[in-house]
Amino acid sequence: MHKLLLSAYRFTTNNFAQIQQSKLCGCCHCVQIFPAEEIVGWTGLDMHNMDDPEAVAKQTAMCPKCGSEAVLGDKAGYPITMQFLGMMNEAWYQQTLIRTPKPKA
Numbered sequence: 434m435h436k437l438l439l440s441a442y443r444f445t446t447n448n449f450a451q452i453q454q455s456k457l458c459g460c461c462h463c464v465q466i467f468p469a470e471e472i473v474g475w476t477g478l479d480m481h482n483m484d485d486p487e488a489v490a491k492q493t494a495m496c497p498k499c500g501s502e503a504v505l506g507d508k509a510g511y512p513i514t515m516q517f518l519g520m521m522n523e524a525w526y527q528q529t530l531i532r533t534p535k536p537k538a
Contacts, residue, residue, distance in 0.1 A: 438524045441517075444509035446502065449475065449492040455506030458494070459513040461521035462501035466513055469506060471497040 444451060445461060452458060455469040474495030482488035494504040505521070507513050 460496035462503040463499035
């Protein structure tokens, strides 16, 4: 299962073309599902490359619900369901180790 999640996660970046062809998208961070046309935020362009077609194609979608760069479109070929997004969330966002700071002497 981990290989499936890893391969799906690769589609959450540089995904402009995939999202443009998708109808339904989901966020692996907030686990919300939404139509592709709700995405209005993209990362990856600046004043130096905004006219470069290669740079435009490498933009990354930002979730319209939480702003995270963790959007997966249905054209990537993975299920856009609460269950699958929940597994993606657990694999990529719930693995954080929080250590209690040591008291200062």
